Amino acid sequence: MNKGAYFLKCAVGMLLLVLVVGWVVQTLWNWLVPVLFHGPFITYAQALGLLVLSKILFSGIGAGKRCADHCKTANDAPYWKQRFQEKFSSMKPEDREAFKQKMKEKLCRWEQNPAERERTRSND
Incomplete structure (x- = not known):
């Protein structure tokens, strides 16, 4: 398999992973938070924003294991x-x-x- 096709498959896979995880975060939030804490319902874009925010807060920006x-x-x-x-x-x-x-x-x-x-x- 050439490098271009491999890169494209990885990019599509990562995009699908982000979309699915965003949907899971939105679904869990809207299922739990309004009922348990009387919080607001969130949109899909807000769920993606929460993912980015949690990544920054809990693991930093680009630090990782390096x-x-x-x-x-x-x-x-x-x-x-x-x-x-x-x-x-x-x-x-x-x-x-x-x-x-x-x-x-x-x-x-x-x-x-x-x-x-x-x-x-x-x-x-």
Whole structure:
């Protein structure tokens, strides 16, 4: 088979896949969301838009697995994690403890009882 015919079959196959997945998204949305959450019905074009938006939000634009090789550092940790560890380890001990305490206050509020949680919210 020549390359032109193969390319054409792949292009048609991808187009059909996108059309079918768009139809599935629209059907599932219109079946579930209005009934469960009292949301709106969507059109086919909106379903395709949701697919594009979810692709951008959940996997980025064009990053894919290509980033796996050059986005990691020498010790196989993601760049952001190594950068955080460098900054955290260079902090003074009292600054490090203050940072930990602030993060605990912000992120661990579920451990508080409701009365204390309301009091800390009113102070923010």
